[in-house]
Amino acid sequence: MKKPIRTAAAACAALALNAAVANHAAAETAYPRKPITLVVPFAAGGSADILARVAGAAVTASLKQPVIVDTRAGAGGLVGTSLVAKAAPDGYTLLLTTDSLYAINPALYGKKAEEAMAHLMPVVHLAEAPLVIAVNTESPANDFPGFMAWAKSRGALSFGTPGVGTDHHLLGELIAKNGGISLNHVPYRGAGAALADIAGQQIDSLITLVSTAQPMIAAGKIKLIAVASNQPYAAMPGLSRTSQTLKGTDMLVSYSVMAPAGTPPAVVSKLNEAFNAALSDPVVANKLTELGLTRTGGTAGAFSQRMAAERAQREGIIRDANVKLVE
Numbered sequence: 001m002k003k004p005i006r007t008a009a010a011a012c013a014a015l016a017l018n019a020a021v022a023n024h025a026a027a028e029t030a031y032p033r034k035p036i037t038l039v040v041p042f043a044a045g046g047s048a049d050i051l052a053r054v055a056g057a058a059v060t061a062s063l064k065q066p067v068i069v070d071t072r073a074g075a076g077g078l079v080g081t082s083l084v085a086k087a088a089p090d091g092y093t094l095l096l097t098t099d100s101l102y103a104i105n106p107a108l109y110g111k112k113a114e115e116a117m118a119h120l121m122p123v124v125h126l127a128e129a130p131l132v133i134a135v136n137t138e139s140p141a142n143d144f145p146g147f148m149a150w151a152k153s154r155g156a157l158s159f160g161t162p163g164v165g166t167d168h169h170l171l172g173e174l175i176a177k178n179g180g181i182s183l184n185h186v187p188y189r190g191a192g193a194a195l196a197d198i199a200g201q202q203i204d205s206l207i208t209l210v211s212t213a214q215p216m217i218a219a220g221k222i223k224l225i226a227v228a229s230n231q232p233y234a235a236m237p238g239l240s241r242t243s244q245t246l247k248g249t250d251m252l253v254s255y256s257v258m259a260p261a262g263t264p265p266a267v268v269s270k271l272n273e274a275f276n277a278a279l280s281d282p283v284v285a286n287k288l289t290e291l292g293l294t295r296t297g298g299t300a301g302a303f304s305q306r307m308a309a310e311r312a313q314r315e316g317i318i319r320d321a322n323v324k325l326v327e
Contacts, residue, residue, distance in 0.1 A: 031091055031267050035066040038257075040096045041080025044071045047129070047211060047291050051255055052096040054287045055126065058278035063270075069096075076165075077101045078113055085119035089262035091271060095120065099254035100167065103311040107318045108165045108325055120258045123268055124275045125303040127293040128252040130229040131171050133159075133242075134206045134213045134222045136198055143240035144226035147205070148179055156182035157204040160194040163187045165323055168207040170314055171228055171251045173321035178246045198222055209253065210235070210292035228252075234294070254310065255293065256303060272300055 038056050042048045049071055056067035072080035081101050087093035095101075102120075105113035133147060141147040151157045161168035164187050176183040186203050188194040191212045198206040199221040206213070206222070210233075216222045226240045227233045228251045242249040257275055259268060278284050279295040288295050317323070 031270060032063050032065040034092060035068050036063070036092050036094060037068050037070050038094045038096055039080045039084050040069060040071045041073060041077035041101065042071070042098075043073045047209070047293070048096055048098060048255060050287065050291060051127065051293070054284050055275060055278045058281040058284050059271075059274045062274045062277055076105055076109060078105065078109060078116065081105075081116045081120070082112070084258070084260060085116040087260050089260040089264075091259060091263050091267035093260065094123065094271070095258045097256055097258055099252075099256075099307075099310045099314070100165075102258075102307055103314040104165055104167070104170070104318070106311075107315045108323070119261050121261045121263060121268070122300045122303040122307060123257040123259050124272045124300060125254065125256045125296045125298055125306060126275065126279065127255045127288055127295050129209050129211070129255075129291070129293045130227045130233055131168055131207055131251050131253065132210055132213065132224050132228070132233075132239075133226040134198060134208055134217075134224050135204065136201050137221060137223050138201065139204070139223070139225075141225050142223075144242050144245050145240070147225055148181060148245060151179075151181040151183065154204075156184055158184045158186050160186045160188055160198060160203045160206045161208075162191065162194070163189065164325055165318070167251055167253050167314075169323070170317045170321075171249070172207055173323065174249055174251070174317050175242065175246060177317075177320060178249055195222070211290075214292075235292070251313075254306070268300055 038052050040049045040052045049069070052069045056069055060067045072083055077100060081095060084093055084095040102117050106117060135141055141150045159172045161172065163169065169185060169187065172183050172185060194206055195216050197203045199216055213222060213224065217224065224236065224239060226242050228242045228249055230243050230250045232241065233239050276297045279297045285295065
């Protein structure tokens with residue numbers, strides 16, 4: 001009599017398990033059933049925020065659920081990153097990130113940043129933007145070889161950036177090391193002050209993004225002399241490339257989407273597909289061009305590989321240059 005009871009119990013357990021699996025699969029298939037929050041861990045109005053809003057609108061149309069952009073700036077992006085890292089892994093809370101959060105912050109902010117990234121997973125890489133070197137229009141340098149020669153003749157040049165530990169700062173340190181020149185870092189808290197100083201020749205050079213420099217370029221106060229990319233910059237194909245003179249000095253600012261670790265694969269796949277489709281939307285493509293960004297896209301796996309390569313590069317520079325948050 002006991003054997004049939006055990007068999008019946010086992011059968012009931014199997015049915016319960018099958019039902020749970022079926023319900024879980026159904027939930028994934030039905031995703032999304034409510035609005036999605038896309039957290040931007042940077043100040044409103046910046047390129048990451050604009051990208052989140054324009055891509056989010058396209059994903060809203062695709063998934064038939066609102067994508068709500070929530071800016072949570074603070075601690076170099078750690079505030080917003082930690083928020084998403086602690087969220088439920090159900091695909092309803094996402095992070096719009098730049099490479100600084102996963103490739104730089106763990107080395108600079110330590111345990112908190114490392115733990116936050118350990119609780120996130122890649123969804124899709126969205127876009128990239130090359131860093132450029134700008135100088136005053138009166139500068140003798142007109143290309144990267146000219147910049148290197150100028151630095152050697154002067155003994156040292158100053159370079160401005162948005163702050164300590166940014167991609168911009170690390171690129172300057174990389175160029176100095178690989179090129180055997182002296183570059184003195186001048187960190188700024190805002191683009192406005194940096195642009196004013198390069199236009200007024202208070203600093204010798206500025207490492208920045210094209211979109212940031214564009215107003216001063218249009219005003220004829222500064223000029224671009226190099227781009228830190230292995231490929232020609234599409235908008236200015238004749239612009240000198242740092243890697244032509246110094247190998248390994250390419251550095252692109254990356255924009256991507258991540259989700260809490262443990263988010264179901266089917267949900268990640270659906271999000272990846274929706275964001276890739278958004279990148280092909282003419283409205284999104286035009287806005288990316290305005291921001292000086294190049295769309296990328298691709299699989300979550302490809303993004304994961306890119307993350308590892310970017311982190312290895314940035315951490316190597318931080319270690320070699322002994323970069324600290326307080327100079």
